[in-house]
Amino acid sequence: MEALVFFVFFGLYIFIRVLMGGGESAWEKQRKFYKEGLQLFKNKHLEEAKAYFELAVKKRPYDGFNYVLLGEIAYLQNEPERALGYGQRALRMDNTHWQTHLLMAKSFYSIERHDEAFQNAKNAAWFGRESAEAQFWLGKLLLEKGEVSSALTHLSKAYKLGEEDAGPILKSLRYSSDL
Numbered sequence: 001m002e003a004l005v006f007f008v009f010f011g012l013y014i015f016i017r018v019l020m021g022g023g024e025s026a027w028e029k030q031r032k033f034y035k036e037g038l039q040l041f042k043n044k045h046l047e048e049a050k051a052y053f054e055l056a057v058k059k060r061p062y063d064g065f066n067y068v069l070l071g072e073i074a075y076l077q078n079e080p081e082r083a084l085g086y087g088q089r090a091l092r093m094d095n096t097h098w099q100t101h102l103l104m105a106k107s108f109y110s111i112e113r114h115d116e117a118f119q120n121a122k123n124a125a126w127f128g129r130e131s132a133e134a135q136f137w138l139g140k141l142l143l144e145k146g147e148v149s150s151a152l153t154h155l156s157k158a159y160k161l162g163e164e165d166a167g168p169i170l171k172s173l174r175y176s177s178d179l
Contacts, residue, residue, distance in 0.1 A: 033060075037069065046073050064090035064097060071103045080110035098128025105137050117141060125154065132161035139166065148173065 037052035050073045057066045071086030084107045090100040101124035108117035121138040128134035139154030152173060159166040 034065070034069075041069060041073065044076075046076060049073055062093060064093035064100065067093070068097065068099050068103055071100075071107070075103060075107055075110070078110075080107040083107040084111075096127055098124045098126075098131055098134050101127060102131070102134050102137060105141070109137075109141070114141070114144070118145065130161065132158045132163035132166075135161060136163040136166050140169070143169070143173075 034056070037049055037056060040049035040052055050070065053066050053069045053073070056063070057070070060066060067086045067090035071083040071090065074080075074083040074086060083103060087100055087104040087107060090097065091104070094100075101120045105117045105120035105124055108114070108120060118141045121134070121141050124131070124134035125138040135154045135158035139151045139158055142148075142151035142154060152170070155166045155170050155173075159170060
C-alpha cells in the first residue's frame, strides 16, 4: 500500500515538474537561451553577437550575463571605456560573477588604470578560483607589481587549468630565477 501511494505521488511530482519547467534547471534554460549568441561570440562574429545580446538585453534586462558579453565584445573591438560601462551595469546586478570582474580588470588595464585592474583581477580570481583566465590575469598583474612569488603561484595555477599563455611567462621566470 505504501509503495502504491509513493508511486502515485512520485508520478504527480514528475508531471508537475515537467508542466512547470519542462524538467530543465534554470541553468539549462539559460544555456539554451544564449546558445546562438555564445556560438556567434566564440566564432568571432562580433557584430552579429552584439546584435544578439542587445536583443537579449531587451528580453532579459536584469540578466548581468548579457552585459558581460556586450562588454567582452566592446573590449575585443578596442572600446575599453564602453566595456567598463557594460561591466559596471553587470556588477550592479550581481557583483559575484568572476567574468564581470575579469572584464573590468582587462578594460582598466587597457586604459592604464592599473590599481583598479589589479583589484578587479583579485576579485575575478577569488570568485573564479577554477578559471584559468582569471588566475592568469591576476598573476600577470602581480608580476607587474613585482610580487614574483605570488605571481608564480597564480600563473602556475592558470597553466594547470589550461591557460597556455602562462607557460612562456613561467618558463622565463624560472630561467631568470636560476641565474
